[in-house]
Amino acid sequence: MADASPKHDVFQAIADPTRRQLLKLLVDKEMAVTVISGHFPMSRTAVSKHLRILSDAGLVRERKVGRETRYSLQPEPLLELKRWLSYYERFWENKLNVLKHLVEIDSETGTDRTGPNRLKDDQTPD
Known part of the structure; x- marks a missing residue:
């Protein structure tokens, strides 16, 4: 067979x-x-x-x-790739949400996040 x-x-x-x-x-x-x-x-x-x-x-x-x-x-086999990538999408979404939060805070307060009080890469806003 x-x-x-x-x-x-x-x-x-x-x-x-x-x-x-x-x-x-x-x-x-x-x-x-x-x-x-x-x-x-x-x-x-x-x-x-x-x-x-x-x-x-x-x-x-x-x-x-x-x-x-x-x-x-024949795009159908690409669904396997899409399913695999969708698992990791949550990590991208988390990073984008943090970035969005930082941008919104900066625009509301006029805070400059490039100075000494800026968040480090591994920190998340409160």
């Missing part, structure tokens, strides 16, 4: 900046590999290898149209 799991996971696939650019390029429309290659300063073979990794991760679908291979974005 063949293993149906992807050869590459989403995290590996998007780790490369070229592959992230490829995904961005395919957001709105299906494109032929020859057209896609024109957007990158590398050979068509190199672009095809990146597309193969994205395809193996389930992020793009390839379709033969005559002698041409066309690629389109």
Whole structure:
């Protein structure tokens, strides 16, 4: 029985900046590999290898149209990434809330937080 799991996971696939650019390029429309290659300063073979990794991760679908291979974005596997990142979002939100509080205090009181009484990085306002 063949293993149906992807050869590459989403995290590996998007780790490369070229592959992230490829995904961005395919957001709105299906494109032929020859057209896609024109957007990158590398050979068509190199672009095809990146597309193969994205395809193996389930992020793009390839379709033969005559002698041409066309690629389109399949965003569903990105949900795994979104779920993973959402866990860490609470840390960002906390930092943003502290920053918002500091800015609001400064604007209400006219306090200069760059002087000796400013909060240190690891302190939070009362």
